[in-house]
Amino acid sequence: MIKRFKSFFTRYINKLFRNKNNVKLGFYGPPNAGKTTLANKISMDWLGEEVGTVSKVPHETRMIQTKEQVKIKSGRKELTFNLIDTPGIATKIDYEDFLKFKLKSKEAKSRAKEATKGIIEAIKWLDSVDAVVIVLDSTKSPYSQVNITIVGNLAARDIPVLIVANKTDLKKASVKKVESAFPQYPVVGISADKGENMENFYKELFRIIN
Amino acid sequence: MLSFKYIPYREHSVLNTDQKLNKIFNIVRRDKIVLMQGKLKPQEEAKLIERTMGQITKDFTGISFCTVYPNGNNKKKKKKNSSVVKSATRAVGDIMYKSFMGKRDCLTIVGPANIVKDIRKNPSQIDLFING
Numbered sequence: 635m636i637k638r639f640k641s642f643f644t645r646y647i648n649k650l651f652r653n654k655n656n657v658k659l660g661f662y663g664p665p666n667a668g669k670t671t672l673a674n675k676i677s678m679d680w681l682g683e684e685v686g687t688v689s690k691v692p693h694e695t696r697m698i699q700t701k702e703q704v705k706i707k708s709g710r711k712e713l714t715f716n717l718i719d720t721p722g723i724a725t726k727i728d729y730e731d732f733l734k735f736k737l738k739s740k741e742a743k744s745r746a747k748e749a750t751k752g753i754i755e756a757i758k759w760l761d762s763v764d765a766v767v768i769v770l771d772s773t774k775s776p777y778s779q780v781n782i783t784i785v786g787n788l789a790a791r792d793i794p795v796l797i798v799a800n801k802t803d804l805k806k807a808s809v810k811k812v813e814s815a816f817p818q819y820p821v822v823g824i825s826a827d828k829g830e831n832m833e834n835f836y837k838e839l840f841r842i843i844n
Numbered sequence: 845m846l847s848f849k850y851i852p853y854r855e856h857s858v859l860n861t862d863q864k865l866n867k868i869f870n871i872v873r874r875d876k877i878v879l880m881q882g883k884l885k886p887q888e889e890a891k892l893i894e895r896t897m898g899q900i901t902k903d904f905t906g907i908s909f910c911t912v913y914p915n916g917n918n919k920k921k922k923k924k925n926s927s928v929v930k931s932a933t934r935a936v937g938d939i940m941y942k943s944f945m946g947k948r949d950c951l952t953i954v955g956p957a958n959i960v961k962d963i964r965k966n967p968s969q970i971d972l973f974i975n976g
Contacts, residue, residue: 725893726906726957743902750897757890777965779910783893786886 656703657843659715660763662756662788664780665692665722667771668800670699672826673719677701679832685719691735693749695721698759708836713843720759721752723780760787765794765843772799772823773806776815785816794842796835799823803830846877846959846974853881853948861888865895868954872907873899877955882948883911892954909954910963912970 661669673685686699699719706713727749732742766788770776776799788795799812802823809823822838824831849871856864865888871878884892889909896907953963953972962973 723893724906725896725908727897727900728905728957729902746900750900753897754894757894760890775964779889779908779963779965780893782911783886783889787890790886 655714657713657715658718658762658764659839660718660720660759660766661769662720662760662766662784663722663769664771664778665724666690667722667769668826669722669769670695670719672767672769672798672800672824673699673701673717675826675829675832676706676715677704677717680704680706685717691732691737691745693722693724693727693732693745693752695719696745696748696752697721698752698755706836706839708840711840711844713840718759718763720756721749723753723756723784724749725780727753760791760793763793765796765839767839768795768797769800769826770797770812771801772809772812773801773804776812781815785819795819796838796842797821798826798835800826803828847875848877848879851878851880856880857882857947861885861891864888865892868892869895869899872954872956873904875956875959877953877960880952880954883950883952904956904958906957907954908957908960908963909952910965910970912951912953912965914949 661673663669670686670688674688677683677685681701681704683701685701686695688694698721701717701719704715704717706715727746729739729742729746732745733739737745768781768784768788770781785795797812797816797819799807799809799821801807802809803825807823809821812823813821820838820842822831822835824835851867851871856867859867864884868878868880892907892909900906953960955963959975960972961975962971964971964973
């Protein structure tokens with residue numbers, strides 16, 4: 635009971651004093667959904683610098699990457715963000731999966747080890763973000779347990795969420811599937827790679843923060 | 845051969861998060877699939893992933909897990925019922941049902957990744973993919 639009250643009180647205080655002019659914006663989602671691509675796109679649009687490297691090999695981002703003081707404008711409003719790009723969350727990591735991408739055994743093992751640490755770090759960061767963009771690959775089923783766990787944890791912490799259905803430039807993409815999986819959250823379909831529908835993304839982002 | 849271990853609600857509801865996860869890992873690390881009545885809290889699910897990552901080796905590559913609801917947890921279906929009386933009746937029924945059964949009215953499946961390759965959940969169906 636005391637624990638619950640303490641948690642409620644902490645959340646309330648955090649919400650009250652959340653600095654809307656320096657929003658810690660986390661990018662969460664499964665591996666290879668396009669989190670870094672989107673963080674790069676935003677950072678390039680407003681700062682002219684990239685956040686991290688992207689790759690077709692899963693778990694390319696294995697450490698938290700941040701970009702501070704990114705000033706974003708949408709309409710007449712302007713907000714300053716700290717972008718926090720997190721490693722993709724997964725429930726299993728097999729180094730042999732990396733061998734399929736022609737990585738050497740030693741390299742694959744090291745990548746697997748770093749990826750496990752990255753996932754632990756990403757989960758710990760859930761307590762430090764002000765708002766979250768959940769990036770999902772809209773060509774894949776949104777009903778995965780990892781997605782549900784991320785959404786559930788953000789709801790429990792009362793953190794504003796925007797869901798991005800990424801890769802809309804691909805044939806198999808379905809924004810509707812993502813919308814029907816998470817009807818309680820705003821969903822915006824974009825292609826971070828091609829920079830499609832970014833205007834709407836920024837609008838929705840400002841809406842969840844305000 | 846697939847081996848399952850059922851954990852009834854009364855057995856895990858009295859445990860704290862660490863004890864609950866220890867129980868799950870004791871079974872999963874023996875290559876068995878856990879069928880747990882009820883579900884983990886979101887924070888417990890996050891802890892489950894964290895602890896899984898801390899145990900990954902060449903031989904233990906992680907877990908697959910999923911919570912299954914009997915009615916598919918489909919909120920759209922509820923909206924179709926437009927009658928106020930029916931909605932109110934359903935709301936009261938839901939509250940009573942949740943009070944007595946809510947936390948145990950679902951099943952959580954946790955399996956070692958080397959056995960359970962994937963659990964795919966659609967609103968109306970669960971597919972368990974076993975490594976063969």
